[in-house]
Amino acid sequence: MTATLSAPPAERADGPRRRVGPPGGIDRLFRLVLRFAGLAVLVVMATVGLFLATRGAAAISEAGLDFFTTQTWEPDSLDFGIAAVLVGTVLIASVALVIAFPLALGVALYISEYAPPRLRRALTSMVDLMAAVPSVVYGLFGSTFLQWQGVDVPRWLSIQFGWIPFLDVEGADPDNPLSTDAAYVTSTFWAGLVVGFMVMPFICSVMRESFTQAPQGEREGAHALGATKWGVIRSVVLPFGRSGMIGGTMLGLGRALGETIAVAMIIAPVFAIHTQILGSGGNSVSALIAQRWGAASPFGLSALMAAGLALFVLTLLVNFAASAVIARSRSGQGSD
């Protein structure tokens, strides 16, 4: 008798298997509810842009393309645009990233590579706590303490590096001992610095996540080949975490662009493109909305909605780019 053995099933990757039997009625209902929840969230998120656009349409159609080139904000005399605030937003976000990136990299490397294992959980919690600190507290710290106590920083920078156009401060005379500090506070620099502290934990946690996922085998291989700790970091950890670094930084950028209250508390609003980041005055889209909201006419509200729409589109673009970059890394995947 020849028994034919059927071929053993091909090796399959271990993963969730599909159920074959038809799901019961209650499960169908359950899945319907789930789908409904997903749909509800999707609808809420998708209509954000829609509502802003319909409300801002009146202002945009009135201003036309001038909306993007006008610097002043006088919606009631039909002379308004987001050129100044948009440039201010980008400047603040760039300062924030210049501050936040090295700090986040240092903290992430410290937690994942240098800190004693016992401390790691506590340090991670501390960074998460930093992310949970309300922005108004950061704003408070920046506007009443940091910018007055640290006024030496922009002064020193502008004296030493004043030949760089960005770092010059017009109207401030460093040789005059009677000159006040007022020229160096309420500036883009301070707003950006505080926002940088705010976004640092977000960048840091993405970076740390991707650093800790660097494969142990490769680390040990590098150690075995005689690499120092820095050698391991440079040749294994950093290359492995590159997409996490870029993606985390862009997530931080998205947050920095949208930060409102801390900026509104620190900056002295100016409606002109003001590129001297150390000197007093600057603005951002969200700070503009927060400042002008209370006293705006119906048309002014429409104009503010339009500004909000511009901010929304900007952050959305940055975020999509960020999640595309992060998705290419392996973070959070395959944890089963």
Added chain:
Amino acid sequence: MTAPEVRRVTGGARRTDLASALGAASAAIALTGLLFDQIAPFSGAVAFVAIAFPLFLGLYALLISLHDDALAVRDRLASAVVHSLALVALGALVFIVAYPIVMGAEALGHLNFFTDDMAAAGTLDPLELGGVLHAAVGTLEQITIALVITVPLGLACAVFLNETRGLFTRLVRTVVEAMTALPSIVAGLFIYASLILVLGFERSGFAAGCAISVMMLPIMIRAADVVLRLVPSSLKEASLALGSGQLRTVWHVVLPTARSGLTTSVLLATARGVGETSPVLITAGFTPYLNWNPFVDSQVSLPLATFQMVMSSEETMKQRGFGAAAVLMALVLVLFVLARVVGGRGPGGRSR
């Protein structure tokens, strides 16, 4: 007979390392002090640090290079830089958390600060009059409304992302991820444009709660999604193999397994939502009066009250602002510690 092998210690600091770090630090400080006092006309703490730190790095490298090669020098320098960056960032954190509490201590010392609103107190009145009860009530009511909306919807959406697959699921996940950094002021504008202008609600605590929940939803969904993904699929399969359907599997296996992580995600989102100022500014407006009813009239919250009070030029008003910030900070700290204690077993830890 050989002695059992002992794992060798590869890391750790040697005594000479510590000595050179301390030596370099003291030399750098002394040298900078000398520069400041005797040689160059520098002044200010910032310049001191700006000069002392590079000096420290240089001296440290020099000391290491006395008995090690260039590779070791680079390693130690990188280590020194990473350590100082971490120190700066974590020091700043401690400072920022402690600052409003220290500055608000004076306002917090008055009992009426917790039991009064600002109805009786003008800007010039001393701290014996007025308090932030109205803001605390507003914050609690608004966050409750936000939680009532966010928790069921967010949980269902997170389960949806994990239990179904397909194009629609991927779309929802992408949109939710992109929305995690939705500027909070845009969330406020959205609720203003939809709930208030279209549906005809008035500016109230309810609208603020909705705006906060729009902001919290993506944060919570994303955190819960990660936690749910960590539930071992063997557990789910075991449940399905025993004949239970999807609903039973989710209800009796997935959710209990992920309970601590899910609680953490809710608490972290709450901590973020409690501190949001701009949605409340846009949708609820500012009022100095106590308002228990979140559906009628303006209602202020702690962060918004802080913002308004600190922007005032009066010293007592500023102190009240610091006090409100301290109360807010304490609230966030409690939520955060709670999140850590509940989630202490780490995401995916089995409940017993």
